[in-house]
Amino acid sequence: MGRSPCCAKEGLNRGAWTASEDKILRDYIKLHGEGSWRNLPKKAVLAGLKRCGKSCRLRWLNYLRPDIKRGNISHDEEELIIRLHKLLGNRWSLIAGRLPGRTDNEIKNYWNTNLCKKVADHHCSKKSKNKGKNNPSIPKTEMNESQVVRTRATRYTKVFISPQPQKTVTTDNKGLPIATNGSSVKPISESIPSPFTAQDNNPSSSDDDLMLDVNMEDVFLSDILNSDFNAPCHVDCSGRHKCNDLSAAAPDGTLICSRDVMEDWTVNNFLQQNGGWLAE
DNA sequence: AATCTATGCAACCGCGTTTGA
DNA sequence: CTCAAACGCGGTTGCATAGAT
Numbered sequence: 001m002g003r004s005p006c007c008a009k010e011g012l013n014r015g016a017w018t019a020s021e022d023k024i025l026r027d028y029i030k031l032h033g034e035g036s037w038r039n040l041p042k043k044a045v046l047a048g049l050k051r052c053g054k055s056c057r058l059r060w061l062n063y064l065r066p067d068i069k070r071g072n073i074s075h076d077e078e079e080l081i082i083r084l085h086k087l088l089g090n091r092w093s094l095i096a097g098r099l100p101g102r103t104d105n106e107i108k109n110y111w112n113t114n115l116c117k118k119v120a121d122h123h124c125s126k127k128s129k130n131k132g133k134n135n136p137s138i139p140k141t142e143m144n145e146s147q148v149v150r151t152r153a154t155r156y157t158k159v160f161i162s163p164q165p166q167k168t169v170t171t172d173n174k175g176l177p178i179a180t181n182g183s184s185v186k187p188i189s190e191s192i193p194s195p196f197t198a199q200d201n202n203p204s205s206s207d208d209d210l211m212l213d214v215n216m217e218d219v220f221l222s223d224i225l226n227s228d229f230n231a232p233c234h235v236d237c238s239g240r241h242k243c244n245d246l247s248a249a250a251p252d253g254t255l256i257c258s259r260d261v262m263e264d265w266t267v268n269n270f271l272q273q274n275g276g277w278l279a280e
Numbered sequence: 281a282a283t284c285t286a287t288g289c290a291a292c293c294g295c296g297t298t299t300g301a
Numbered sequence: 302c303t304c305a306a307a308c309g310c311g312g313t314t315g316c317a318t319a320g321a322t
């Protein structure tokens with residue numbers, strides 16, 4: 001089913017935004033609020049704004065929003081980005097969510113232009129420092145090795161998590177879990193919901209049920225958080241497959257662990273339950 | 281001074297997910 | 302339940318500018 005391109009309508013402006021366009025958009029949103037981007041151009045065109053909704057949304061989110069923090073990224077922010085990227089991969093919106101005032105686009109650009117090189121230099125100084133797009137001689141597979149794992153993942157919405165009492169967790173004013181000093185790392189089996197403990201890969205189960213065929217009883221938080229996500233993972237996630245990026249599919253297509261599950265689990269549950277933010 | 285190359289960033293594109301009729 | 306529209310995200314592109322030659 002083809003979707004009509006958002007910006008295909010003739011007569012719409014493209015490219016860099018002018019100051020007057022910014023003003024129109026800002027005034028419009030001040031008046032009507034965010035959202036309904038698709039309808040925005042129809043209404044705003046009366047004010048002379050000839051932009052598609054998608055473009056308006058992007059301009060607003062990345063540039064015009066009043067809470068956007070412009071300027072250099074501080075060292076603390078940089079550290080945080082690196083850590084979050086190691087944890088989350090290229091989930092820029094998630095990373096941006098942990099950095100108030102920063103946009104996903106800004107962080108993505110900052111990573112690609114600064115941190116990517118830094119991290120690459122730090123981790124694999126023996127490898128080429130050239131950017132991939134400027135160095136076509138580097139095979140893509142090799143380039144990917146020095147990059148983080150690709151994170152586009154199928155989202156699984158049906159995950160059975162057995163109810164577990166939530167531990168209270170101390171958070172800072174940003175909602176981030178505060179690392180407790182010297183927090184001892186527990187085995188995952190003690191701290192994560194039951195789907196991550198051994199489950200019988202029973203084909204007779206309902207097809208709608210996501211089978212998390214993971215036996216991580218011997219996996220420790222420190223193994224994951226301290227692991228080099230770029231390197232082949234030495235954690236045997238399933239007892240059958242050595243997974244490279246904490247998500248893998250068996251040759252028969254059996255899902256072993258979806259990344260989103262892992263991410264949600266890691267960020268929202270797992271770390272909190274351990275009371276530590278990248279606790280070591 | 282002119283040209284080339286590298287860099288940074290804003291914006292676009294395409295695709296997956298969500299929503300609602 | 303189905304399907305199309307809308308939304309949101311990550312990857313990529315293109316342009317302006319700085320620095321090197």
